[in-house]
Amino acid sequence: ERVYLIRRGAVRLSRVYESGEEITVALLRGNSLFGVLSLLTGHRSDRFYHAIAFTRVEMITAPAHSVLRAIEEDASVGLLLLQGLSSRILQTETMIETLTHRDMSSRLVSFLMVLCRDFGVASEKGITVDLRLS
DSSP states (O other), rough: EEEEEEESOEEEEEEEESSSSSEEEEOOTTTTTEEOHHHHSSSSSSEEEEESSSSOOEEEEEEHHHHHHHHOOOOOHHHHHHHHHHHHHHHHHHHHHHHSSOOHHHHHHHHHHHHHHHHHHHETTTEEEEOOOO
């Protein structure tokens, strides 16, 4: 029922299934959107997600109906939303590619490269990914 925009920080978005198993569905960084499913479908989603901050997070949130009204009033808002969704689709495709068609060590290397690209901080000693992942 709400749309969230992460201004700064890192968030893990996960879904808990009926079996109790929790699966990470996205690792989000600054300028990432989530909570747009009900906005696009026009009705409340039956999917429930957990958003856990990895770092200090700054975000903007708005009711889905307010975002829809803003899109109707200004097409550039809709374009920004599409750009955010396109970024999420590309991230999902990258993760699918990372997790398929490779052996375990190759998947780990690919995943670490994605983490470095999306969350890494470069220094003289290399790249640090300061996230608590399991």
